[in-house]
Amino acid sequence: MKILIFSLSTFILSTVSLDNNVTVSLRALSTSCDATVLNNYCYGSLNLNAEGIWVSWDTSKTSPPENAVEGGADTGGTYYVSRSQYGSNGIIPGKYSPSRKYAWFSYGGVELGSTQFDVLRHTNVWWGEMTDDATKWIPAGIDAAGNVIYICQAQVPASINANQYTVPGKYHLGRCYIPFNGQEIGLNSGFKVLRQSLR
Numbered sequence: 564m565k566i567l568i569f570s571l572s573t574f575i576l577s578t579v580s581l582d583n584n585v586t587v588s589l590r591a592l593s594t595s596c597d598a599t600v601l602n603n604y605c606y607g608s609l610n611l612n613a614e615g616i617w618v619s620w621d622t623s624k625t626s627p628p629e630n631a632v633e634g635g636a637d638t639g640g641t642y643y644v645s646r647s648q649y650g651s652n653g654i655i656p657g658k659y660s661p662s663r664k665y666a667w668f669s670y671g672g673v674e675l676g677s678t679q680f681d682v683l684r685h686t687n688v689w690w691g692e693m694t695d696d697a698t699k700w701i702p703a704g705i706d707a708a709g710n711v712i713y714i715c716q717a718q719v720p721a722s723i724n725a726n727q728y729t730v731p732g733k734y735h736l737g738r739c740y741i742p743f744n745g746q747e748i749g750l751n752s753g754f755k756v757l758r759q760s761l762r
Contacts, residue, residue: 615632615683615684615685615688615701616683616684616685617646617681617682617683617684618681618682618684619679619680619681620645620659620666620679620680620681620682621678621679621680622664622665622678622679623664624661624664625661625662625664626661627641627643627659627661627682628682628684629684630684630685630686631643631644631659631682631683631684632644632683632684632685632688632757634658634714634716634729634730634731634757635658635716635728635729635730635731636728636729637726637728637730638726639660639662639663640660640661640662641660641661642658642659642660642729642730642731643658643659643660643661643682643683643731644656644658644659644682644683644703644714644731644757645657645658645659645666645668645677645680645681645682645683646668646680646681646683646703646704647666647668647675647677647679647680647681649668649670649675651707652670652706652707653704653705653706653707653712654703654704654705654712655668655669655670655703655704655706655712655733656668656703656704656712656713656714656731656732656733657669657677657680657731657732657733657742658730658731658732658741658742659680659682665677665678666680666682667742668732668733668742669732669733669740669741669742669746669747669748670747671747672746672747673745673746673747674742674743674744674745674746674747675742683701683703683714685701687759687760688701688757688758688759688760689757689758689760690716690755690756690757690758691755691756691757691758692755692756693754693755693756695756695758696758699758699759700713700714700734700756700757700758701713701714701757701758701759703733704733706735710735710736712733712734712735713733713734713735713756713757714731714732714733714734714756714757715731715732715733715734715739715740715741715754715755715756715757716729716730716731716732716739716741716754716755716756716757717729717730717732717739717741717748717750717753717754717755718730718753719741719743719748720748720750723743723744723746723748724743724744728743730742730743731757732748734754734756737751738750738751739754739756
């Protein structure tokens with residue numbers, strides 16, 4: 564199993580316009596996202612019930628932040644929802660394992676490891692079906708072309724791992740991609756998307 568490990572040394576600074584005509588900016592993930600709403604790409608706020616708060620995290624920490632969103636688990640423990648900046652390729656959601664002190668995401672067919680990343684804090688989310696209201700999906704990142712990337716969750720196919728662990732990943736252009744065992748696993752169906760709760 565080969566997993567590429569990198570640390571963040573660069574950041575993207577640009578603006579994009581979303582469907583609701585809100586212009587947002589990408590900024591370095593090393594900057595905390597606790598204080599603003601929709602005027603930067605953090606989508607963070609002081610309200611854990613809205614878009615949630617992305618907080619900077621790294622491999623020196625051995626536990627997740629308070630109210631971190633659980634995304635799955637395997638024999639190494641719980642996965643939490645994270646996101647990493649991959650050079651000029653964008654900001655990509657994935658999985659964070661406190662026990663392993665790493666975050667992973669997938670890109671270009673492989674699983675990539677990150678030593679600096681953000682972890683999502685939220686108190687009012689659930690994993691919904693694709694038929695749910697897409698306006699309530701939690702945005703997590705953006706690709707190099709300006710497409711918003713959301714957060715999905717899926718089971719590893721039995722053909723790849725008999726335990727069928729549940730793993731969080733990225734929902735991008737109609738497919739869910741999860742990082743697992745050095746691979747990027749793409750799924751057309753059978754996955755869920757993280758969204759604000761209706762309850």
